[in-house]
């Protein structure tokens with residue numbers, strides 16, 4: 137650790153709150169994480185982590201002297217110098233971000249006049265910080281600083297991303313002491329620190345996610361044109377990405393982006409733009425294309441199989457991406473629901489999706505298998521939904537024999553088509569012409 141050891145309260149023991157709390161403890165600060173879910177706090181106090189995030193369990197165990205968990209607001213705040221707000225900001229029916237949990241935290245700390253600053257990490261619409269600032273001022277907390285400090289970590293690599301960020305963004309008002317205070321916390325990371333006003337910091341987060349989502353959608357649209365014209369998206373993405381002005385990242389065509397952030401944040405940015413009278417047409421198209429992407433895969437299978445009624449379809453992978461157990465807005469959910477609606481039977485496999493999903497719609501109408509081969513047994517087609525590394529090690533000739541029809545739609549272009557063709561599969565990829573075994 138370098139610098140002064142600080143006392144930090146983190147509100148929210150989810151992906152962002154726990155990673156933030158554990159990483160600040162790793163940097164030598166004393167951290168109390170508060171949540172409102174008793175079961176979550178009970179688990180954390182008994183040394184368990186409520187979700188899977190690589191490295192997080194070890195980090196928490198290593199820093200247990202400096203890290204505690206509580207349901208109690210006072211216990212979290214009474215000794216703290218700064219409060220980090222890391223609560224969820226889910227979408228409302230209109231697409232706007234639901235800020236009720238952020239406001240619940242601001243209300244909970246209304247008497248904490250000893251705080252140096254309140255720092256919002258949750259992703260919020262532009263203007264939220266200004267409203268929080270006004271509320272603090274109204275309560276006589278003019279001396280408590282305010283900072284927007286959006287988070288850019290990706291699930292599955294959040295600890296690594298937090299400790300080695302491309303940049304740290306800190307938004308404050310002119311003269312706010314929070315700027316120097318929060319900057320000092322991140323100094324040991326030796327990453328660029330971008331200081332700006334609060335509104336711009338809030339916008340950086342939304343713009344970054346929207347641009348990443350747009351790149352994915354752009355390559356997915358190119359993939360659709362590849363399918364229609366005979367070009368191969370693998371060659372196209374690779375060569376496009378070699379242009380140093382474009383770069384190779386976020387150019388993987390697939391079944392569409394999912395997760396707790398891109399779908400929610402792109403809808404929130406669109407709603408925010410509409411609320412200010414601007415129809416964000418490009419983002420609107422991105423959202424629409426992404427919603428179509430898994431539905432298009434179902435249509436392709438339907439055409440290939442001459443209908444889906446009575447067909448048995450295996451979904452390989454359920455989480456929104458590998459290295460996480462997060463099912464939020466996973467394309468697999470749309471796939472399962474659409475296949476069932478078309479009259480198909482759905483089997484599935486995933487190494488990490490929580491077993492509680494079995495009680496949720498549409499998964500309650502599917503059959504989950506402990507390994508990919510048993511999910512494939514007697515199937516009329518398989519869709520590779522999540523690029524789990526386990527799927528590269530399957531004995532594909534055996535898999536083809538166990539299926540009723542060896543038809544494989546590789547929704548992430550993970551596998552070598554020639555391997556599948558040699559095993560006897562008809563191969564469909566995203567952005568690739570369908571190929572049949574000779």
Ligand SMILES: NC(=O)c1ccc[n+]([C@@H]2O[C@H](COP(=O)([O-])OP(=O)(O)OC[C@H]3O[C@@H](n4cnc5c(N)ncnc54)[C@H](O)[C@@H]3O)[C@@H](O)[C@H]2O)c1
Pocket residue numbers: 147148149150151152153170171172173176222223224225237240241257258259260287288289290291396397
């Ligand atoms: N998940 C990510 O990878 C990621 C990355 C960057 C930004 N974000 C943003 O960070 C925020 C949090 O996301 P998340 O994925 O960690 O959410 P999450 O749902 O995993 O966790 C949020 C936690 O906040 C708790 N909470 C709700 N109200 C509370 C209150 N009043 N006091 C204390 N705790 C409370 C919930 O019980 C929950 O445990 C969101 O705004 C999200 O958009 C998330």
Ligand SMILES: O=c1ccn([C@@H]2O[C@H](COP(=O)(O)OP(=O)(O)O[C@H]3O[C@H](CO)[C@@H](O)[C@H](O)[C@H]3O)[C@@H](O)[C@H]2O)c(=O)[nH]1
Pocket residue numbers: 259287288289290291292345348352385386387388389390391392393394395396397398401456457
């Ligand atoms: O080339 C690509 C890259 C990603 N995806 C999909 O995009 C989604 C999101 O992937 P990823 O960005 O790796 O995961 P998240 O954990 O959702 O992280 C994103 O969302 C976070 C929450 O805001 C941000 O902090 C991160 O910077 C941002 O990458 C997943 O469904 C991926 O399958 C693609 O289809 N093609």
